[in-house]
Amino acid sequence: MGTLIGVLPGIGPSAGIAILLPLTTMIPPTSGIIMMAAIYYGAMYGGSTTAIVVNIPGEASSVPTCIDGYEMAKQGRAGAALGISAISSFVAGTLGLVGLTFFAPLLANVALAFGPPEYFALMFMGLSLVISLSGRALLKGLIAMSLGLLASLIGQNPLTGAARLTFGWVDLMAGVSFISVIIGLFAISEVMINVEEAATLIYETKIKGWMPTWKEIRQCFGAMLRSSGIGFFLGLLPGCAPAVTTFIAYDVEKRVSKTPERFGKGAIEGVAAPEGANNATSSGGFVPLFAFGLPTGPALAVLLGGLMMYGLQPGPMLFQQNPKFVWAVIASMYIGNVILLVLNLPLVGFWARIALIPFPVLGPIIILCSIIGAYSIRFLLFDVWVTLVFGVIGYLMRKLGFPMAPMVLATVLAPMLEVSLQQSLLLSLGSPFIFFNRPIAAFFMALAFLSIIRGIWIQVRSHAPEVAIDESDD
């Protein structure tokens, strides 16, 4: 169920848990919580399916998977991409669970060391990934990032409530949902491109093999380990969205690779890394949830609601007062991880065959799922109109060679960036040096500036026209 929910564009883990929550009331509480947890990490995996097969991310964290996953699919290797996604999710998810099992109390204290300056520095470092995501089109990537920041600023200021960039429209006061942005940029524009070309199939390449080879699995082993670590440790942090960890994992993999030029053209590690990070993040998120009752994101906030609905109070005493429940949930996650692999590997062929559905039928179905996903965000038609507008914007961006990943990244990061910046400046009485005299924050800021300087240097030396190579339709 979680995988099916994650497959639908726009209906991510948090909406999925909220939608399926009533079903869990029909079973005993422990089983209900186990079911919700399974839906959560199932949905985290499910978002990769449409990202790989039809270039439509199920949620923000699947956007990096689109970059190389869809390229692999166009080369006839959707099965291999889906297979490595399942394997990487299993490996990283299991390693994350080991971390949760043995190190939960210790690691919870790490999460407490993060205050607003550390969060701002982390988000700023996340934004510096735009450099890497832009490929050869750095200036266009920065413009896309600006447009993403702009979209996220529309609405009310999060701390003062002042209206910004609403131009008197009441509908805009609620802001623009980043889910609408993602669905529009990817799903709607992808369908428009195929409609324009009168495509009979999403891609014409013959399918070559349904699974990754052993050599490819070994090749991705390092990526799985690295993404496990990145996803798990960043997943510990309240507010650090899975989208951030997947982008960082992708970027790290590209940097450590001996052949980084393959990324963006169907590098299998480019699928393994974000998918591993995705599932490791979901394991890491349970650490502060169980230890402090602190949800690290919307999906876990819904899970927290579910826990309280059953009379369980997450926090320091949960392990003492309800040990059977806690260990039952953790044990179920190990089993759930195995089931995820056992169920989804045989389904790889099924999902890959989605691309064989004639486009005249598949296209409207994709649009329908997108509209359902967009409407389900807040049950406002406004969100659906926004999706349509961003669909047109996404189409124009593809034609003009603007990369879309930076825009998505900026839209996701901007709210957290602004709130943490505001809180940090309050703490420091307006001094910006707070980001440099705290060791963790200074570390992330240094990484960010190094990334920016390196990216600008590479771009200045290049004299080619600005074209986003990671979203070529060739």
Added chain:
Amino acid sequence: MRSQRRGDIVAGCFIALLGAVVIIAASRISGDPEERLPPRALPYAVGFMTLAGGAGLAFRSWRYRGQDLVIKWPDRDGALRIAVNLLLLALFIALIEPLGMPIVTALYVAAAIWYIDRKRIVAALLTGAGSGVVVYYLFIKLLELQFPLGLLQR
């Protein structure tokens, strides 16, 4: 605007104009300027970033004299297909509340499939009807999502 260079110049100018609009809009945001981070601070910053980015793109493209690329804009038929599909989608959204999600889903899916491929009339009707049924029974009845029922409510 077939060449990448010309497209970038036009896009850059448009984006710079957008940045200017944002800066003007930001100047009208109310809030206490004595705050650590006034509400208009980030809109100003992003507005200037957008203006500078757009102007930079336009200028860099104007100066570029190397090999140019061609943008694959749609031909007349392709543009018509896109326009009709966008119109169908807009109608879909506009009619969600009056007709209800199940009915408008069935109509949209059937119409869109038939328009893209005129030979698939049976597939269009069956897929349209099936989509409407799935939306009604799966999303509205089973998952109890608050989708508008429209005509089905009466």
